[in-house]
Amino acid sequence: SQELEQSPQSLIVQEGKNLTINCTSSKTLYGLYWYKQKYGEGLIFLMMLQKGGEEKSHEKITAKLDEKKQQSSLHITASQPSHAGIYLCGADSNYGGSQGNLIFGKGTKLSVKP
């Protein structure tokens, strides 16, 4: 079965610093999703990547999918306290022969110190 490994598990950065979170898959990724979870709340969709080498940006967050489609990175530029939370990567999986279900990494907990 497919597994997603996220690193680091947790991260504390000073406000204004850049940071990168990685997500590595044991199998080829056909759809890679990044979500953010604020403490005690549900997950909010950030970005979706499908093609090898694809890169997307939203405000100060950039996500990339490598050419081999087995690793994705999420980069935050000039971090702010509002970026704090848990970042999870998700990928299309296959349970019981049916597609359309996401599996998730265990998440990266980001804290931003003012």
Added chain:
Amino acid sequence: NAGVTQTPKFQVLKTGQSMTLQCAQDMNHNSMYWYRQDPGMGLRLIYYSASEGTTDKGEVPNGYNVSRLNKREFSLRLESAAPSQTSVYFCASSSTTGSSGANVLTFGAGSRLTVL
């Protein structure tokens, strides 16, 4: 837009008690999901419903039952709660299934369940 609404937000049960978590979405999505989130384990899929009238097991279905009541509602039932079912439960929905790379999930705010 309400999106995905889960109830209750918090619940404390005793071992052996039963309860149902309710979930409703107002986005006309075909697919709905129940996940549980545990420290160090991430999000794990319990059951999903690709369309109205169908349900399938996910990664951790034991001890749970689900009902896709209609297109809007997808409930999760614990028939005899166990301490191992203490977790945060998330309902989610999506508009597509079977289309790889186009399965953006919208999540509810979560239901925190404690089984004593």
